[in-house]
Amino acid sequence: MTNKTQHPLHLLGLQESGGAQLLDKDGFATPLQARSPGQSADSIKVPPSVKVKASIYFEGEAAKAQKVRLWGREFPVATVTAATPKP
Numbered sequence: 671m672t673n674k675t676q677h678p679l680h681l682l683g684l685q686e687s688g689g690a691q692l693l694d695k696d697g698f699a700t701p702l703q704a705r706s707p708g709q710s711a712d713s714i715k716v717p718p719s720v721k722v723k724a725s726i727y728f729e730g731e732a733a734k735a736q737k738v739r740l741w742g743r744e745f746p747v748a749t750v751t752a753a754t755p756k757p
Contacts, residue, residue: 673716692728693737700730
């Protein structure tokens with residue numbers, strides 16, 4: 671995530687209210703894994719004028735993934751790989 675502003679960004683509600691969801695090819699939504707090691711908390715803080723890498727892990731089958739929905743915006747999943755959370 672890139673913050674091009676001079677102010678910090680706080681992205682809230684990843685787990686609450688479906689802030690982050692994985693959508694499969696059949697249209698089903700898959701929630702984030704609860705308390706997965708290495709996963710960002712329910713929010714991501716991005717300092718001014720920097721990029722931040724954040725990991726989120728979803729339940730479900732990686733091979734069926736089609737889109738990721740973040741706060742109502744959908745992004746296509748081009749290549750699917752199953753990732754294991756790192757402690």
